[in-house]
Structures are given as C-alpha cells and as structure tokens.
Amino acid sequence: MPTPESCRFTKSHEWISPAGPSATVGVSDHAQHEMTDVVFVETPKPGRKVKAGEACAVVESVKAAFDIYAPVSGEVVEGNAALAQDPSLVNQSPHDKGWLFRLKPADPKELEGLMNHAQYEEFLKAAAK
C-alpha cells in the first residue's frame, strides 16, 4: 500500500495514491486524529462518476460527521468493504487498511494540481499557526 510520501494531498485532508490502474483515496493521519474515534463510514457506490471536490463519502465519529471530497474527477470502482465491519481502521491505519474508495481518474493531469507530501506537511504547519 502507498506510503504517505508517495501520495498527493488535498486541502481538505484527503490523500490519493495514483499507483496502479485505479487511484486509492483515504484521509490523512492528521485528519483521522482531528476526527477522533471513527464509528461509521459511508463509501460511494462503484460506477458513480464524481467531479474533483465533490462530496462523495462520509466519515463519522461520535461527535461529528465529515464529508470526504473526491481529490480528482473520475469513476468510483470500489469502496473499502472492510470499513463496514471495522470503521476504526480509518484511525488505526489511515494510509493502509483504512483507505476509503478507489476511482479511475478521468484526467491524470488533475493529480499534478494537488500537494505532494512535503507541501502538505508545510500546509499543516501553516494552518496550525
């Protein structure tokens, strides 16, 4: 599975890993920490076409619900079925077992507009100030 260093990041704290025929999407370690204990995840249905920035999944902790936005446009090919049994995977393993869904990007160039890991770390530092 993707290391954080190989992922691209959105300002809304999703990561996307373009490795393989489809791209995998999840939330960053920073995001899962802010969300606190995840108790429910609603993933998008395969076949759904999403636009970059479109809300397409929901992650819920005890205290709040968080919309998850598609980092790039494309077609959803799979949701992470393991999250139905154990939503806490998002907390335990945000970059691996806690991935949310996979999609086939419509335009690979859209990925280049996202932050790389170093830029995302800088973004988090700036936001903490």
Place this chain on the structure above:
Amino acid sequence: MSSPAAALRRTCLYNAQQGCGGRFVDFHGWELPVQFSSILREHQAVRTACGLFDVSHMGQVFVEGRQALEFLQHVNANDIGKIKPGKAIYSHLPNERGGVVDDVIVSCLAPGRYLVVVNGATVEKDSAWFERHAKAFDVRVDNKSEEFAMLALQGPNAARVLSQIAPNAAELPRFGALELDLYGQHSVITRTGYTGEDGFELIIPSVIAVRAWQDLLMQGQSFGILPCGLGARDTLRLEAGLLLYGQDIDDDHSTLESGYGWVVKFEKGDFIGKDVLLRQKKEGLKRKLTGLKLLERGVLRPGAPVIIDAKEAGTLASGTFSPTLQFGIGVCYLPPDIAVGRRVAVELHGRKIPAEICAVPFYKAKRA
C-alpha cells in the same frame, strides 16, 4: 483547528486537564475538554471501571433560612420535603407554562439548609428565577458557583477510588449527601451522577480542585481510572436515558412530555406550574420524548428528521452512536401513540435509514 475565542471561560482545572491531553471545545461559553484519550475508551472506562470528569461549569446555589423548604417546594416539581439531612433528590424547576426552567439536584445539608446544583448554561437564569420567587419567603439564596469547582467520579470502581481520599463519603447510599472537610476545605459529596453508573459528585472549593483532580487520578490508576471529557459524558448520559437541558427539555417542553412524570409530585401541595401540568395530565399529552434506535450502522444526530408514514413527525432532540450497544440511538418528541417496536425512518445525509421505536433508557447498569 482554529483556536477558541478569548472570551471563553475556563474552569480552575483547565491547566491540569491540558496536562492530561484534553482537547478543548466551546461548550455554552466554557472552554471544556471534549475528550482526553478517546471518547470510546473513556466511555468504556466509566461502564467497566472508573472515569473522572471536571464539571466545574455547573452551578451551586445554597438555600438557607426558616422557609427554605417552603421556597424549594414552591419552585420544584419533586417533593423536597421527602429528603432528610444527608439526602439528595433529582428535580425539575417548572415555569408557569408547564415548561422547565432547569433540571437540578437538591441536597438537604441540614434542617433549613439546602444545596441546589444547577446546569452550567443556566446559572444566571436560575439565580434570577430563584431571586424573583424567594421574595415571598423568609429565605436566603446564595449563588456560590464562582467559588466552587465540581468533579464527577463515575463508574463501578468509583467508591473504591473515593475511599482513598474521603472514606466516609465512599460509604454514602445512593443519593446520599455528605458535608465534610476535604483537604481542610468545607465540601459536599453526593452519590449521584450523569452516566447511569454508580458514582459521586464532589462539590469542592476551587482552591483544592487541582489537588483533588490529581489525587483521584493517581489513586484511581490501579482501578482503571481515565480522565473523561464532554464527549463520553454525552454518550453515557444518553444511553442511560438522562435528559440534557436545552436539548431534551427546555422552557417550552414539560416534565410530563419528557417522560419524567415521576418527578412531578402533585400531592405535595402547590408549586409553580402545577395547574398547567395537572391539565396536561388530565387532557393527555400531545407529544412525548421517545427513544429510537438505528437498524443500520450509523450515527443519529440532533436535528435529524424522523419520518413516520412518509411524513416528518419530528426532529431528534438528542442523538449519538452508542458505544455500549454499537448502534445509533436518539430521542425525539413524537405523538404519544407511537408504540415501541414501530418501524420508522431517520433522514441522515439525505438518505432515509430504517429505525425502530424503543424503550428508554437504552442501557441499565447492573448494580452490585
């Protein structure tokens, strides 16, 4: 996350709680921890071992004088005459329209001397209400909320932990109240709480709050104690069917409608709102606070619409995910004829999720 506005009030335990890893949020103008380690773990600690909460935002009003009892009977729905010195009672303060000014715990400290513990968000409102109604009585009402801190020590191991610093208080019966010297300061401990478990509430002068907080956490280590935040407080109280003032009851919803009819003692004599409540009882209720559980995995939220027969029948007053039961639970004002077991739906994120009407409380502790 943005830093909270400077205007937020902090309890005297703010620094101590920050040292424990507390994550703070704005709660009715107070900067209080929503969690320390994890809401789920804190919840579990209270159900199986022990948890410690800072509830210093709550208010303490002392009522004293020749007519203290008469005054308290006038403003309370419950029968304060039933509690002797050393006992506490849960009660509602009704308004003239049958609504609820606040829900409170009244302790009788001595003949003619009482302590009323009120909600944090309603301290000023309750004080004004008491002042207004106290004029007709020979009584002194003293809001000492600024001077007192308050800790809630909750869970099956609470008595064992408390016995380390206050052995006499650890022997209290349920709803017992004890005045004592704690670290040389005049304090009150009651065997009460807001979690559905055994536990105690310590009403202590602010000067000893940090010491008591740290001692209890240290003594509680071998008993599985965790510092707990507002997040676990809410899941614990909702599982136990305990009301949250401002959400489940308020000035416009009555005690009878909230399912707490047992609090209203019509036979005790006159009190504010009695005629309206009697009329409600005679004519029958138009709505009742009703429990729901989600039949699919998910989290119920306050404000979510409840759909019965394809029509919106109400919106949830409270809702959460029950860590003990592992499904979504909530309460909603619905017509009183909706039976337990009835299938309904709740709208969440634009989808209608199947739910079922169920009895409250959702969870009952097995007490030794």
